[in-house]
Amino acid sequence: MTTVVVIGDVGGCSAELARVLEPLIGVPDTVVVQVGDLVDRGPDTPGVLRIVEQRLAQGSPRWIQLLGNHEAPYVGGEPFWPEPLSASDGRLLERWWLTERLRVAAAVRTGAGEDFLITHAGLSPAVWRDLGGPVSAATAAELLNTRPEPLLWGCGGPLWVEPPELYGGWLAEWMPFSQIHGHSAIVSYRHESWMCEERIRQRSTVDWAARRTQTRVGGGRFIAVDPKHGRTGAVRWSPLVIEDARLLV
Template sequence: MTRIVIVGDVGGCADELRRVVLPATEDPDAIVVQVGDLVDRGPDSAGVLALVAERLTAAPRRWIQLIGNHEGQYLGGERFWPEPLGDDDADLLRRWWLTDRMRVACAVRTADGEEFLVTHAGITVDAWRELGEPVTATTAADLLNTRPEPLLWHDRGPLWAEAAPHLYRSWLDGPVAPPFGQVHGHSTIVSYTRRAWTCPELIRARSTVDWDARHTTTRVSGVRFVAVDPKHGRTGAPAWSPLVLEDATLLA
């Protein structure tokens, strides 16, 4: 059992990451899981990568780094962001990918026994079927970490699925219930700056939001989908928190 700290998208905001991560790394029983999108948009992508590189070197078992679509541009996906990383930072991402320091997924179990698959954008029903319909989050994470092509780069795959129209609706509309919960970044169902919902009523009726932490929780057939992207934008969110799971277990 340990304390698992799940950090949402960083988007080049090194100061915001540092403020959240440093207290967690001082706890010897804490494991940080970062859901990807370390880079782009914010003022200091290089600073973010330097911080993560230090943690992956100093305590690799206590930092789980996942890939987001912004990292995917340098690892096999198509380029879409107009401000590319420098060559050294792009090479660093490629080294992490080639040495398995950057993964697609992990799985966790809470103290109450809930299992969550953790990815950048979540897996839809179609993606779950393409994986062979795994019944546990651990199996799903293991299968995703084999880097299945072309699912990994699909516009509704685990790096690109949008929360409301793709991820949640696929499970709400589908004939099967989700076998496990999910924690993801990439997109959300609210505007934090306007404190307003941006999703259909079907999803809103099943959802709650923590405006201060910048998390949303959507219930689908008894399991939870938790979105942790704080939407830092260009300058960083004025307040936000990681998702902290006390007495949890890292499964995969």
Template sequence: MARIVIVGDVGGCAEQLERVVLPLADDPDTVVVQVGDLVDRGPDSSAVLRLVEERLPTGRWIQLLGNHEAQYLGGARFWRQELAVDDAARLTTWWLREWLRVAAAVRTADGEELLLCHAGLTVDTWRELGAPVTASTAAGLLNTRPEPLLWGYDGPLWAEAGSRLYPSWLDDIEALPFSQVHGHSTVVDFTTEGYVCEERIRARTTVDWAARHTMTRVSGGRFVGVDPKHGTSGAPRWAPLVLHDAHLIA
């Protein structure tokens, strides 16, 4: 058993990452899973990549792929400001060494299985994967890097929580086969502490406004959103999601 620390989108905010996460990451009994979007928007993507690269070889930092990294690995370019050449090359190296993964799976202390990927699995994407019944199987299938599913705008790097991911399960007869943790988007506005989703999602959602996490229950499990929405300068307060006595299963 270990402590699993799940970190939402960093978005180039190196100071936020260093101040909040790295003291936890350097504990030998802790495994960090970062859900992607390390780069862009914030002031220092290069520093973020350097901080993470120092920890990747330890095996206690699991780095997932976000849509912002995917631009440099086969996905469509959409962000107007490109990374420095050396930083883009660094991402390519991580991808080739399999230091960048698409998904991970965790089992909590009470036995709940959680699939972790950047934007989450919609019903349609789950079915395209063969309708896996466990989080570990789903993570394994995603880590084969299935194309074009991987780069599609409804796929695990792009699906929007409030408009596509959660409704896809609420509209379908299927129960969620396992719970999911994702970054990428959220169903609230942390600045105004208001909801930006339809009422049926709001009714199922609880929010930790200080940590900037959301939890939305659906049939069969739950979605946990961990994107803190740092913006260009970093959230004034936020925290990673910490799971005690949990362990990686994929």
């Protein structure tokens, strides 16, 4: 069995990333899944990319890097952030994409047998149907990793969909597996307040210290792991740790 550590959006905050990684270095049977949005907003995007590049090269712990919407402009998506990366950092992301070090999705199974699809922003019912309605998290991840480009770059796709749309859509469907995502949240951690409609809030819980939310829908649940570091980094937060897990994809 494996310990899977899911790290939410980093957003250029290298010190915060280094802090949570330090106790994991050299720990056997550990896999890190980072959900994308390594870059932009924070003070040290180049430092973040150097940390991840080192981890990808050394392989301890094993590192799975997912694509976020802030990496997308450097691998085929449209530019949208007003502060572009340096040419060298942009080329690094492009190289990761071309060598398949950047992936779209992963899938894990907990020791209790719950399957999770992990993407940057989540898999909406519309995109799930466009994929053919996969009944397992592993199949959904495999299909997303074939890089179905019209689905990737669309505003409701797995890099861009927002939680109210994502959760609201699945309230009308039976979700065949649970999901873990970053990208956005249904709360303001800074103000410790909710930012969603009541029907979603009633199904949700929040860990203010870890900066994670959980929302239950029919068939499964969502765990949102974006800590909202902003430009300076969150004072307190922690990654999601799944003990006794099995990496499916």
